[in-house]
Amino acid sequence: DAGVIQSPRHEVTEMGQEVTLRCKPISGHDYLFWYRQTMMRGLELLIYFNNNVPIDDSGMPEDRFSAKMPNASFSTLKIQPSEPRDSAVYFCASNLSGANVLTFGAGSRLTVL
Amino acid sequence: GENVEQHPSTLSVQEGDSAVIKCTYSDSASNYFPWYKQELGKGPQLIIDIRSNVGEKKDQRIAVTLNKTAKHFSLHITETQPEDSAVYFCAASTGRQLTFGSGTQLTVLP
Numbered sequence: 001d002a003g004v005i006q007s008p009r010h011e012v013t014e015m016g017q018e019v020t021l022r023c024k025p026i027s028g029h030d031y032l033f034w035y036r037q038t039m040m041r042g043l044e045l046l047i048y049f050n051n052n053v054p055i056d057d058s059g060m061p062e063d064r065f066s067a068k069m070p071n072a073s074f075s076t077l078k079i080q081p082s083e084p085r086d087s088a089v090y091f092c093a094s095n096l097s098g099a100n101v102l103t104f105g106a107g108s109r110l111t112v113l
Numbered sequence: 114g115e116n117v118e119q120h121p122s123t124l125s126v127q128e129g130d131s132a133v134i135k136c137t138y139s140d141s142a143s144n145y146f147p148w149y150k151q152e153l154g155k156g157p158q159l160i161i162d163i164r165s166n167v168g169e170k171k172d173q174r175i176a177v178t179l180n181k182t183a184k185h186f187s188l189h190i191t192e193t194q195p196e197d198s199a200v201y202f203c204a205a206s207t208g209r210q211l212t213f214g215s216g217t218q219l220t221v222l223p
Contacts, residue, residue: 004156031209045210093156100145101162104156104158106156
């Protein structure tokens with residue numbers, strides 16, 4: 001398996017633009033997590049899904065953020081409109097029910113100017 | 114919710130020396146404690162984990178100890194090598210969600 005695949009790896013955009021980050025979890029994994037990493041706040045859990053259903057989105061900072069998982073092999077995290085304070089590295093991770101081991105993707109580095 | 118504190122934030126050691134990173138957690142219901150290593154430009158990768166029914170676990174040069182009474186756990190790396198240089202994160206979980214510590218930047222000096 002190629003692991004958790006994220007795209008794009010780098011995104012530079014201007015304030016007010018819509019940003020969409022994409023994730024393909026490991027095949028067979030039924031949990032998917034979105035994390036945000038910043039120097040100030042470290043690794044923060046934004047939202048996670050089980051069998052494509054959002055379970056806990058309490059970490060989503062505000063209504064500008066939304067996440068979807070239309071099928072078991074694809075998820076998106078969308079920011080609309082983006083702001084400079086959204087600049088961070090966004091990680092997707094997945095694991096298998098009953099196993100705590102979390103496998104992370106390589107991350108998407110977002111810069112909002 | 115769970116709160117995980119990690120110390121130190123930076124650590125420099127000479128190659129061949131040992132490194133110790135410590136974490137404390139707040140939720141006594143936490144029962145799973147993984148450690149992740151993050152290299153530059155990559156996502157965190159699990160290096161070792163321990164569950165609450167075990168006090169110590171070793172895997173070659175790395176070991177983790179857990180003190181449930183005191184609610185703290187530690188990562189020990191012996192015979193450090195340059196490739197051990199990275200950011201290390203501890204985490205704690207009561208079930209599905211992991212709460213991460215703030216990370217330790219380990220530098221192994223040649």
